[in-house]
Amino acid sequence: MMTSKKIILTGSFGVGKTSIFNQFMFQKFSDKYLTTIGVKVNKKVVNINNEDVSLLVWDIAGEVTQDKVPTSYFLGASGIIYVIDLSRPTTFEKLESDITYLKKLLPGAIVKLVGNKKDLLSEEELEETIKVISKPLDSVTSAKTGENIEELFISLAESYLVK
Amino acid sequence: MTSGNHIQDEEQALERLKSILLRQDRAELEEIRGILNNKEKLSEKVKPIILDHFIFLKENFSQEYESIINDLIDKKLKQSESDILDIIYPSLGKMISKYVSLQITTLKESIENSVKSKFSFTRSITSFFTGVKESDLILKDAVTSAIEEVYLIQKDSGLLLASASNQESMDKDVVAGMLTAIKSFVEDAFNKDAQDLETIEYGSYKIVIRSYYSFYIAVAISGALSTSERGILSEKIDSFAANEIKIYKGKYDSAGTEISSLLEKQFIFS
Numbered sequence: 001m002m003t004s005k006k007i008i009l010t011g012s013f014g015v016g017k018t019s020i021f022n023q024f025m026f027q028k029f030s031d032k033y034l035t036t037i038g039v040k041v042n043k044k045v046v047n048i049n050n051e052d053v054s055l056l057v058w059d060i061a062g063e064v065t066q067d068k069v070p071t072s073y074f075l076g077a078s079g080i081i082y083v084i085d086l087s088r089p090t091t092f093e094k095l096e097s098d099i100t101y102l103k104k105l106l107p108g109a110i111v112k113l114v115g116n117k118k119d120l121l122s123e124e125e126l127e128e129t130i131k132v133i134s135k136p137l138d139s140v141t142s143a144k145t146g147e148n149i150e151e152l153f154i155s156l157a158e159s160y161l162v163k
Numbered sequence: 164m165t166s167g168n169h170i171q172d173e174e175q176a177l178e179r180l181k182s183i184l185l186r187q188d189r190a191e192l193e194e195i196r197g198i199l200n201n202k203e204k205l206s207e208k209v210k211p212i213i214l215d216h217f218i219f220l221k222e223n224f225s226q227e228y229e230s231i232i233n234d235l236i237d238k239k240l241k242q243s244e245s246d247i248l249d250i251i252y253p254s255l256g257k258m259i260s261k262y263v264s265l266q267i268t269t270l271k272e273s274i275e276n277s278v279k280s281k282f283s284f285t286r287s288i289t290s291f292f293t294g295v296k297e298s299d300l301i302l303k304d305a306v307t308s309a310i311e312e313v314y315l316i317q318k319d320s321g322l323l324l325a326s327a328s329n330q331e332s333m334d335k336d337v338v339a340g341m342l343t344a345i346k347s348f349v350e351d352a353f354n355k356d357a358q359d360l361e362t363i364e365y366g367s368y369k370i371v372i373r374s375y376y377s378f379y380i381a382v383a384i385s386g387a388l389s390t391s392e393r394g395i396l397s398e399k400i401d402s403f404a405a406n407e408i409k410i411y412k413g414k415y416d417s418a419g420t421e422i423s424s425l426l427e428k429q430f431i432f433s
Contacts, residue, residue: 004336004416006320037348041321041340056322056340070351073344076320 002045004054005160006076008109010102011083012091016116018059019143020083024150038062038069046157053157055079071105079110079156086129086140087120096134110159112152118142308386311368313430314339315408315422317415318378324415325422327431342381346372373400378415380404382430403429 009017024044044055058077062069080102084092099111113135119142121129130137138155141148182189198204220227240247290297312328314335321343326335346360359374371382371393380400388396407425411418 004322006322006340037344039344039348041337041344043334043337043340054336056320056336058321058340058344070347072319072347072351076317076322078320 002052002054003160004056005078005156007055007057007079007081007156008074008077008102008106009057009059009081009083010098011114012085012094013062015083015085015088015091016143017083020114020116020141020149021057021059024146024153039073044153046153048154048157048161051161053160055153055157057081074102074105077106077109078160079112080106081112081114081152081156083114083116084133085117086115086126087117089129089132092133099135110156112138112156114138114152115140116143118147119144308384308388308392310382310430311385312383313426314342314381314383315415315426316343316379316381318343318374318376322416323419324378325419325426327423327427329431342370346379371396371400373397373404375404378404399429 009021011017018040021042021044038061040059042057042059044057046053046055058073060069060073082095082099082102084095095113099113103109103111115130115133115137118126118140126140130140139148139152141152198208286297286300289295290300309329311330312332313326314323315325316322316339317324321340323336323339326339328335332338345363349360350358359372359379361372363370363372367386369384369388371384371388373380380403382396382400384396403425407429408415408418408422411422415422
């Protein structure tokens with residue numbers, strides 16, 4: 001039987017969460033669910049050494065600690081993908097507190113910190129930005145080019161097979 | 164005699180000539196000024212013209228302005244679509260309910276008449292022992308419910324543990340996830356006394372949900388489902404959860420295939 005894991009996709013407004021993953025997901029439901037019930041579930045199947053891992057990704061709208069998003073959306077997740085917008089420092093101001101909150105809510109879940117919108121920065125600007133982010137990034141991505149998205153999912157799936 | 168006097172004489176002569184030649188024109192001009200400056204006289208003159216034009220417009224309005232009016236109406240309707248629907252829906256809903264009730268009453272009466280003329284021993288016995296009217300039994304036979312899909316879903320994560328279905332459907336993993344999201348949303352938004360969402364209805368389609376400690380079972384049904392039938396189904400689901408799958412307790416996620424077979428046997432093919 002295929003391994004299935006629930007992954008939470010979260011981060012501030014407008015960091016590009018939905019844009020990044022729309023390209024790589026098996027989509028059945030419209031994005032309107034994000035604005036109506038605050039979440040949309042997508043699926044991504046990744047093949048690691050001839051073994052399929054099904055990642056059910058809960059794309060959650062809004063801020064991590066926002067009251068309007070039910071905490072129950074986060075329950076049972078095996079992984080957290082926290083996305084920041086590299087071109088907007090305000091999106092990683094609450095990084096530490098958000099990650100602490102999520103780790104407390106989901107102990108044992110794998111956390112991946114992703115810096116998106118890489119295409120908006122030059123190499124120098126990117127280096128400078130990474131220096132000021134309080135935690136090391138697991139991946140630097142671009143929704144525009146699709147850079148590093150597939151690799152992100154593969155690394156997540158590999159973690160679950162090793163476990 | 165100076166040149167100035169000469170010019171003056173010429174002007175006077177010209178003026179006298181003008182008054183002779185233009186006497187009639189000047190008189191007519193004065194008359195017109197009199198009419199224009201007098202509202203009543205002007206109205207008297209203009210009114211027939213306006214009336215004629217008004218009659219022409221009335222007779223030829225649709226020909227002259229139909230396409231413009233139609234375009235305006237179309238534009239307005241499109242802009243106000245949601246407002247119009249908001250106004251119409253309540254009245255339309257009431258009209259439809261009234262009509263459907265009337266049709267059902269008529270249907271029932273005709274069935275009653277039919278029952279009286281066509282005796283069925285089996286149906287009579289069933290009606291006697293269950294207390295359900297024969298006409299209701301006939302109606303039920305005509306509009307039966309069917310279990311279309313059954314899902315066993317891990318409660319917190321929304322991951323699909325097992326499923327069985329009677330039809331081709333959307334990706335079951337994604338459906339299970341979204342169903343869990345909707346359930347979480349409703350229970351969170353309207354949380355009183357920590358209750359569980361038990362039914363989702365959409366037209367003649369129902370999803371009956373029974374929640375347990377670490378999982379929940381969702382059964383999707385098409386067709387009419389009476390209160391008593393719903394009760395029987397809920398008991399069946401509870402019994403399944405308590406007895407049929409207890410051997411898999413703690414390892415539901417690895418026993419998906421076996422549990423799916425049980426779901427199929429118990430709900431789809433029974």
